[in-house]
Amino acid sequence: MKEPLLSELSSPGRSGYGLPELDVPRESLDAFIPPSCQRQDLPLPELSEMDVVRHFVRLSHKNASIDTGMVPLGSCTMKYNPKVNEDVSRFLGFSWIHPLQPEKTVQGALRLIYDLDKLLCAITGMEAFSLQPAAGAHGELTGMLMTKAYFDQRGEKRTRVLVPDSSHGTNPATANMCGFQVVEVPSCRRGGVDLDALNAALGADVAALMLTNPNTLGLFDEQILRIARSVHECGALLYYDGANLNANLGLVRPGDLGFDIIHLNLHKTFSTPHGGGGPGAGPVGVKRELAPFLPSPIVCRRNSNGKRDEYFLDFARPQTIGRVKAFWGNFLVLVRAYAYIRMHGSVGLQRIAEGAVLNANYVMRALSPYYDLPYDRVCQHEFVLSAKRQKEKGVRALDIAKRLLDYGFHAPTVYFPLIVEEALMIEPTETESKAALDAFIEAMIAIAREAEENPDLVRNAPHTTPVGRLDEVAAARKPNLHW
Amino acid sequence: MRYLPHSPADIREMLKTLGMTSTEELFRDIPQEARPGEPIPLPEPLSEWEVRSHLAQLADRNLSLDKAASFLGGGCYFHIVPSAVGHILSRSEFYTAYTPYQAEVSQGTLQAIYEFQSLLCLLTQMDVANASVYDGATATAEAAIMACEATGRKQVVVFRDVHPHYREVLRTYLGARSVEVLEAPLAGCSAGLEKAKEMVSKETAAVIMQNPGFFGQIYDGERFAFLAHSCGSLLVTVVTDPVSLGCLRPPGSFGSDIVAGEAQGLGNHPCFGGPHVGYLATTRAFLRRIPGRLVGLTCDKDGRRGFVLTLQAREQHIRREKATSNLCTNQALCALAVTAALSILGKTGLQEMAHQCLHKAHYAFSLFINEGGCTPLSRGPFFHEFALNLPVGAEEAVEQFLNEGLLAGYPLGRDYPEFPRAMLFCVTETTSKEKIAHAARILASLKTREGVHA
Numbered sequence: 019m020k021e022p023l024l025s026e027l028s029s030p031g032r033s034g035y036g037l038p039e040l041d042v043p044r045e046s047l048d049a050f051i052p053p054s055c056q057r058q059d060l061p062l063p064e065l066s067e068m069d070v071v072r073h074f075v076r077l078s079h080k081n082a083s084i085d086t087g088m089v090p091l092g093s094c095t096m097k098y099n100p101k102v103n104e105d106v107s108r109f110l111g112f113s114w115i116h117p118l119q120p121e122k123t124v125q126g127a128l129r130l131i132y133d134l135d136k137l138l139c140a141i142t143g144m145e146a147f148s149l150q151p152a153a154g155a156h157g158e159l160t161g162m163l164m165t166k167a168y169f170d171q172r173g174e175k176r177t178r179v180l181v182p183d184s185s186h187g188t189n190p191a192t193a194n195m196c197g198f199q200v201v202e203v204p205s206c207r208r209g210g211v212d213l214d215a216l217n218a219a220l221g222a223d224v225a226a227l228m229l230t231n232p233n234t235l236g237l238f239d240e241q242i243l244r245i246a247r248s249v250h251e252c253g254a255l256l257y258y259d260g261a262n263l264n265a266n267l268g269l270v271r272p273g274d275l276g277f278d279i280i281h282l283n284l285h286k287t288f289s290t291p292h293g294g295g296g297p298g299a300g301p302v303g304v305k306r307e308l309a310p311f312l313p314s315p316i317v318c319r320r321n322s323n324g325k326r327d328e329y330f331l332d333f334a335r336p337q338t339i340g341r342v343k344a345f346w347g348n349f350l351v352l353v354r355a356y357a358y359i360r361m362h363g364s365v366g367l368q369r370i371a372e373g374a375v376l377n378a379n380y381v382m383r384a385l386s387p388y389y390d391l392p393y394d395r396v397c398q399h400e401f402v403l404s405a406k407r408q409k410e411k412g413v414r415a416l417d418i419a420k421r422l423l424d425y426g427f428h429a430p431t432v433y434f435p436l437i438v439e440e441a442l443m444i445e446p447t448e449t450e451s452k453a454a455l456d457a458f459i460e461a462m463i464a465i466a467r468e469a470e471e472n473p474d475l476v477r478n479a480p481h482t483t484p485v486g487r488l489d490e491v492a493a494a495r496k497p498n499l500h501w
Numbered sequence: 502m503r504y505l506p507h508s509p510a511d512i513r514e515m516l517k518t519l520g521m522t523s524t525e526e527l528f529r530d531i532p533q534e535a536r537p538g539e540p541i542p543l544p545e546p547l548s549e550w551e552v553r554s555h556l557a558q559l560a561d562r563n564l565s566l567d568k569a570a571s572f573l574g575g576g577c578y579f580h581i582v583p584s585a586v587g588h589i590l591s592r593s594e595f596y597t598a599y600t601p602y603q604a605e606v607s608q609g610t611l612q613a614i615y616e617f618q619s620l621l622c623l624l625t626q627m628d629v630a631n632a633s634v635y636d637g638a639t640a641t642a643e644a645a646i647m648a649c650e651a652t653g654r655k656q657v658v659v660f661r662d663v664h665p666h667y668r669e670v671l672r673t674y675l676g677a678r679s680v681e682v683l684e685a686p687l688a689g690c691s692a693g694l695e696k697a698k699e700m701v702s703k704e705t706a707a708v709i710m711q712n713p714g715f716f717g718q719i720y721d722g723e724r725f726a727f728l729a730h731s732c733g734s735l736l737v738t739v740v741t742d743p744v745s746l747g748c749l750r751p752p753g754s755f756g757s758d759i760v761a762g763e764a765q766g767l768g769n770h771p772c773f774g775g776p777h778v779g780y781l782a783t784t785r786a787f788l789r790r791i792p793g794r795l796v797g798l799t800c801d802k803d804g805r806r807g808f809v810l811t812l813q814a815r816e817q818h819i820r821r822e823k824a825t826s827n828l829c830t831n832q833a834l835c836a837l838a839v840t841a842a843l844s845i846l847g848k849t850g851l852q853e854m855a856h857q858c859l860h861k862a863h864y865a866f867s868l869f870i871n872e873g874g875c876t877p878l879s880r881g882p883f884f885h886e887f888a889l890n891l892p893v894g895a896e897e898a899v900e901q902f903l904n905e906g907l908l909a910g911y912p913l914g915r916d917y918p919e920f921p922r923a924m925l926f927c928v929t930e931t932t933s934k935e936k937i938a939h940a941a942r943i944l945a946s947l948k949t950r951e952g953v954h955a
Contacts, residue, residue, distance in 0.1 A: 020806055021608075024616050024844050034845035035583050040857050041934040042864040047748065047856070050863050051882045055719050055750050061623055062848040070844040071585050074837075077613055078594035082606035085593035098504055099597050102549045108587075111560025116573045117774030118911050119564065120899055126562030127773050140541050152635035152775065153830035163677055190821045196677045200821075238530040269528060274535045285830070289504075293834030294610035295600040295632070295794065297776030313673075340673035344576055344638035344666035344763075345774025357556055361503075363546030372524045373505050379527060380515045396527055420605065429603050451506035452515060483605040485807040493799035493811040497788065499629050500619035 019484075021076050025501045028063035034070055080484045081294070082428045088450055088458055089428040092400040092443025093186065093234055095264045095286035095374075096428075100361070103289065103354035112353055117345040121330050127349065128329035131317045134356045135301075141359070141367065142263075143273025144280055144303030148312040149347040154261060156342060157281030157300025158192040158228075163339045164279060164304065164311040165226050165255050166196050171337065176225035176254070182211055184234045184435040189259060198225060205437055209393045210239035213248070220252045230259040231266075231275065234435040234443070235393055236378065236400035238265070246276025255279060255308075263287045264447070265375055265399035268368030279304050288355035299351040314338035315346070373448030374399040377455060381446055384459045388466040392438050400445035402438050413469040413476045415440040420487065421468065421479035425461035503549070564908070566771065570936040571908035572865075574886045574927025575715070576637065576664045576741045577774060578766040580854065581930060583845040586768045586838050596834055601796075604809040610833060611808035614796040617840045624746040625760045626753030627782035632794035633836040637763025638667040640779035641709065641739055642674035644761040647783070647790050648707035648735040649680055656681040657707045658700050660688040662714035663739055665916035671709070680706075689718040689879055694728065701732040707759075711739035712752065716913070716925065717886030718879060719749060726756030735759060742766040743839070744929075745884045747855030759783045768842030769835050778835035788812075794831050857930035858885035865928045865937045873944030878923055886927045888913060888920070892948035895924045901943055907936065 047056055065073075082089065089096035107113065115124055135147040151157040162179070169176045179193040183202045190200040203219055206212040210233065220227075227249050232238045239245065249256045258272040258280035264287045266272070272280050284290045285298035292298070304312065315331040322328065331346070362370065375398050382391070382401040390404040405415040419429030419442070431443035446455055468476050480486060507515070516522060547555060566579055573579075590596060594609060601607030601614075614632045621630035634640045645657050657675065659668055661684055672682050681704075685697035688710050701708060708729035713719050722738065729736035735758035740746065743764045752760045765777035783791055789812065797811035846854060862885040869875045875889035891898050895912035902909035910926035917923070928937065 021612060023612070023619075024840075025619070028847075032847070033849050034847050035850040037581065037850070037853050037857060037930060040860060042860050042937075044856075044860060047859070050859055051719060051749070051884075055721065055882060057746070057748055057750055058754075060747065060848050060852055062620065062851060063844060064847045064849065065844055067583070067585050067845055070841060071589065073844070074589045074595075074613070074841060075592065077609035078592040079609065080606075080612075081594040081598045081609035082603070083594045083596075083598040085597045089599055091599060094599065096599060100504060100549075102553055104591070104596075106553060106556040106560075109557060109560035110565040110567050111557075111563040113770040113772050114565040114567055114579075115563045115773045116566065116571055116579065116771045116908070117577055118573050118575050119571075119908055120903060123564035123569075123903070123908070124773065126559040129562070130559055137543060140543055143537075152639070152832075155830065156635060156639075163673065166677060187821045195674075197679065238528075240530045240532070243532055243535065268541060270531050270536050271541070274537065291596045291834070292599050293596050293832075294598040294607070294613075294837070295833035296830040297635075297778075297832045297835055298830045299776075340676075341638070341666055341669040342673055343670065343775070344636050344664065344777075348775035349773040351776055353556070357552050360544065360547050360555065361549065361552050364540040364543040366505075366546050367541070367543070369505050372527070373507060375527045376507075376512065376515055376524060379519055383519055396530065398527075419603070423603065423606050428599065428606060449504050449506065452511045480605050484608050485605055485805050486801040486803055488604050488801050488807045488809045489799045490809055490811065493797040493809050494813075497629075497795070497811055498798040499788075499795055499811075500615070500622045 023501050024063045027065055027069055027073060030064055032064045032066050034065055034067045087426050088454055090430045090444045090446050092431040092445045093261050095447055097289055097447040098449035099289055099291040103357050106357050107350045107353045125329055128317050130356055131352060132319055132329050134352055137359050138301060138303060142280060142303050143271030145306045146309035147301050147303045149301045149352055150313045150343050151300040151302055152343055152348050153298045154281060154283040154300040155188040157302045158188055159195060160302045160313060160342050161257055161279040161281055162192050162196040164308055167311045167339050168308055169225055176223050178224045180219055180224060180227040184437050189228045209235045209237040210241055211245055213241055217248055220248060224254045226255040226257045228257040228259060230262050232262045232398035235402050236397040237393060237395060238398050242275050261286060265371055267371040268364060269371050279308060284351055284355040289358045290351045290354040297348050297351055299348040310337040311339050313342050370448050377446040377448060377450060381455055381459055385462055388463055400443060403442045404438050405440035405442060408469040409440055411469050411473050413473050415442050417476045418465055421465050421476045423480040424482045427458055427461060569906055569908050570932055572910040572926045573908055575911045575925055577771050578742045579771055579929055579931055580744060580766050582768055583842060585845055586841045589841045590834060590838055595837060608807060611796050613837050613840055615808050617836045620843050621780055621782055624743060625782045626751035627760055628785045629788050630780055630782040631791050632796055633832045634779040634793050636777045636779040637741055638670040640761035640781050641667045642671050643792050644737045644759040644781060645671055645675055645707050647759060651787055651790055652706045654704055654706035656704045657709060658683045658685055658697055658705055659709040660685045662687045662716050663709055663711040664715050664741060688714055688720055689881055697728060703732055705732050705734040707735045707737045709737040713745060713884045716888040717883040719882045719884060722755030737761055744855050747851040764839045768838035776832055776835050778832040778839060854930050861932055862928040868937060868941040869944055873941045874948030875944060885929055886925060888923050888925050890922045891924055895922055898947055901947060905943055907940060
């Protein structure tokens with residue numbers, strides 16, 4: 019059922035909200051603002067509150083979401099979002115505080131940021147954090163800006179950044195935004211970084227290697243310690259893209275593997291909701307020697323002689339790269355992540371990683387007779403299938419993804435990583451039960467069968483969703499971006 | 502463990518299908534020497550009941566705006582949020598949804614974003630708006646980068662009364678690309694525009710001004726457009742409170758090429774500074790240079806209307822190092838709050854909200870000067886923020902306000918050392934006449950005390 023636009027639902031004179039009566043004398047606007055600075059007309063829609071509520075509730079019915087079904091997107095870690103996190107983030111003491119209030123009136127908030135910083139240090143093996151970046155890509159930008167500042171300060175001219183050919187698009191995009199030249203390093207047959215190619219690419223002009231481990235194939239690079247040594251030997255930094263941290267929680271820490279700078283995605287590993295595309299948060303963690311370059315300010319603690327600890331914003335950071343965002347960070351997202359970590363503790367985090375990796379291997383093993391498995395190894399929290407076999411019948415990864423929608427599942431990631439043909443990247447996460455996994459497996463097997471016996475059904479999917487496949491070519495050729 | 506659904510029997514059964522007997526076998530690729538010898542030192546896990554109680558205690562140590570009237574603005578605004586907004590945001594299908602790459606199962610999110618884009622175009626009077634960016638500060642930086650790419654130039658001129666945090670973010674982003682950032686004096690001071698005229702040249706990609714400025718002043722945008730265009734650069738207008746667009750001349754109407762805005766003031770609470778929601782709006786000419794997500798209207802093969810992410814070739818997942826930016830996540834749920842709030846307020850509601858801010862702020866302005874002993878930094882027109890020199894130091898005033906249960910305005914000296922006694926006051930529709938009068942009395946008492954000490 020087509021849901022009208024707000025503009026189509028609008029009716030002149032209808033009003034949704036009554037403000038309290040103005041309690042100071044009302045005058046003509048001309049008394050305050052010259053007419054040339056005033057707005058002439060305001061063509062906004064006019065609706066009642068019920069119109070608006072019905073509109074958005076009906077729209078919500080058209081969305082897939084974790085609360086309706088599994089969303090097995092690789093490298094997205096779409097795990098269940100705990101409801102208590104939503105409740106606590108709505109406490110007025112968190113949501114109705116202004117960032118510029120005197121510090122003594124927001125000690126609870128400052129303490130939460132400080133404590134989260136320390137918890138993340140313990141979990142990742144890093145030594146200092148900034149919680150200012152608003153998203154993973156934002157954290158990457160922060161990390162690469164710090165890399166640049168680090169070498170500028172040392173007087174070393176390093177212009178190149180290495181990324182694996184399996185890397186997420188934000189890695190090269192970020193390196194480019196910081197003025198680096200991006201060089202791709204091929205992967206070896208086992209799926210990890212090709213060590214010989216890496217050593218050939220490393221040199222005194224390389225600033226950093228950006229890696230995620232496990233990588234986007236879901237494989238833990240067994241050579242990671244050798245990679246770290248090689249990178250450090252030529253004086254470069256090792257950057258960790260934390261998108262896949264879910265597989266490591268409680269088991270191994272990026273800091274212990276030799277990473278110098280990391281970013282985390284709180285909206286992946288730490289259960290904060292995706293919101294349909296944000297808000298997230300992308301904290302950046304570093305080893306001690308890079309801490310001076312972190313964005314300013316940092317929340318610090320002082321203790322004055324036996325009195326209560328005081329938390330404050332430390333702006334005295336002469337080597338900071340500067341700010342990457344106004345104010346202090348996506349605070350309400352930090353609140354949710356903090357609550358999540360406090361509910362799990364050390365053992366809980368380890369169980370998360372074990373559950374995530376067990377679930378992924380279970381599904382991979384069950385699907386391996388039906389789909390090509392480019393890397394037949396124990397995977398970590400995600401794995402990649404190839405729809406090469408199905409392509410021979412004219413059914414591609416995209417078609418399989420669309421047909422899954424008819425079975426009530428959100429599609430997995432498709433056509434990524436780029437190094438696998440017709441890639442389907444699947445990450446169930448630890449919050450899915452065995453029954454949910456079995457239902458997903460059944461659906462994937464059914465679709466593999468359909469690809470053999472009734473390929474058109476898959477090629478023309480989806481059939482049961484609110485709309486069918488949309489004409490993206492027309493959308494781009496003649497963009498219609500507002501009513 | 503509540504969010505981990507497997508029983509020990511499940512785990513055993515699943516391991517068996519893998520030919521394993523212990524989960525340890527899953528992690529053989531991790532080098533033993535890198536694994537911590539003992540569990541990571543974290544606090545003991547809390548139950549849901551306990552974590553709620555612990556967070557409540559932390560929240561109680563903050564003075565929230567329901568307990569203390571506030572005169573703080575400075576890029577983050579406390580406006581009335583209609584109750585229905587929170588309920589809409591709490592729909593599972595909105596907040597636990599993924600980014601709408603699979604359009605067929607994301608029509609709710611996509612249509613809501615299309616509506617957000619549409620409303621922002623109407624508010625700013627620009628041709629196209631994107632699906633949101635992290636905040637107004639990063640929007641400003643991205644706008645500057647857009648201008649540099651569009652003109653091929655490597656310098657921007659920014660006025661000093663663009664938000665201090667925004668100017669810092671601008672330097673962080675542009676420094677990485679070796680783009681020069683020149684700072685012109687406060688746009689409102691007599692030398693401002695004159696000095697800026699001397700600074701711009703055919704090296705300038707953008708002139709960046711904020712309207713109303715950080716000190717609250719409303720400007721004649723046409724003069725800035727003329728300045729920018731006369732040297733072939735773009736005018737970037739920064740707008741920090743979307744409610745101001747309920748009664749002020751929109752940036753598109755006076756020649757802005759790009760609008761970099763913060764939309765938190767609609768539908769979103771202050772939240773200690775985040776998450777907020779920035780946006781970029783521009784003219785048709787720069788449509789293909791705008792970073793971030795864009796939602797477009799189209800049809801499916803049966804002719805049904807639908808919405809889809811479009812012009813994705815600009816973005817990182819396709820262009821990689823040649824992308825217009827590295828943006829991946831936007832601020833979708835916060836943008837939904839803006840859309841829902843604007844829908845409920847509507848034309849009359851937003852207009853009334855803007856008018857109330859205007860009236861109450863001017864009422865406070867007069868009272869603080871006539872009875873509070875303050876002097877204005879400028880007599881120019883303003884919307885809901887204004888800067889006054891106080892009878893005593895601004896930090897002392899903050900203390901005195903707190904003693905009487907109020908939150909004073911922002912001491913401008915922290916970012917503008919040339920104004921050590923100035924305070925930036927913001928008055929919105931949430932501030933009552935009584936609280937304004939109370940504030941005036943406090944200011945007056947400070948004057949008296951200062952008289953005694955002098």
